[in-house]
Amino acid sequence: MAQRITTLVMLIEILFLVNYVSQIATTAADNDGDVIHVAGKVMCQDCTQSREVVMAQRISTLVMLIEILFLVNYVSQIATTAADNDGDVIHVAGKVMCQDCTRNYDKxxxxxxxxxxxxxxxxxxxxxxRVRYYGSDKTDERGQFDLIVDKVLYGGKNLKPKLCTVRxxxxxDKSCDIPTDFGNGQSGVKLVQPFMVFKDLVKFVVGPFYYTTPMCETPEYENNY
Incomplete structure (x- = not known):
């Protein structure tokens, strides 16, 4: 949330900076240069819109973006809370794929x-x-996996999805067994944002995760050289 607010503040600062630079350029055009060179397009525009109106529209758009940002954050918090409190089963779905870096970009x-x-x-x-649960699953012929975990542990305590990591x-396949971190498959994905929440089921979708060929493995050097 802090990063989003910082980004928003930066956008506001950029908006005012662009306006300030525009004013400086206008002043310089009045005082400097021996030749006036004019190029442009002829367009249809509502001449009744003053500079103040245009600025007001930009501010309105910015306010709307702020409202959307807070709404998205609010919905995300509701979904995360529901994932922690609702459902008896955690269901995680995804894919594992082989990606060959020796092919052309499109392939x-x-x-x-x-x-x-x-x-x-x-x-x-x-x-x-402390580790409270560990499980695994193998992918099918389509590369898909389904991890199903009971949220209720022995003793009646519940697992919290946000404290679970999938990796x-x-x-x-020995020709494609070098793990990559595309989709955070190697470092692991935290179950923060559920795909859907039902009465007895919380479902997450992660990945896809990727392996690559041995030729694409990044060599490790001693002393980081």
Missing amino acids: WINGSEPIKGAVVSITCMDERE LVSSP
């Missing part, structure tokens, strides 16, 4: 192939950072 971006039998894990912690474990 590298759009030509990824599903990996069958890749293992994806889910680890759920408690507030004291890549292994690929059975």
Whole structure:
């Protein structure tokens, strides 16, 4: 939320900076130069709109964006709270694909192939950072996996999805078994934003995650050289 507000403040500052630079350029045009060179287009524009009206429209648009930002944040908080409190089952779906960096750009971006039998894990912690659940699933022929976790632990305590992490474990394809962090598959994805919340089910969609070929692996050097 702090990052979003910072970005918004930066946009406001840019808006005023553009207006200030425009005024400086106008003053310089009046006082400097020996030749006047004019180029442009002929367009239809409502001449009744004054500079103040245009600025008011920009401010109105900015206010609307601020309202949308807070609305999105509010809805996100509601969904996260619902994910923690509703549903008896955590359901996580996604895909694991093979991406070959040796291909041309189009095939590298759009030509990824599903990996069958890749293992994806889910680890759920408690507030004291202790592991409370660990599970895994293998992908099918379409590269899809489905992790299903009961939220209620032994003793009646509930798992909180936001404390669960989903990540890549292994690929059975030796020609494509180098994990990448596209989609945060290697570092892990926190279950923060649910895809949907039902009475007895909370569903998340992550990824897709990617493995790549050994030729695409980034070499590691000692002392970071």
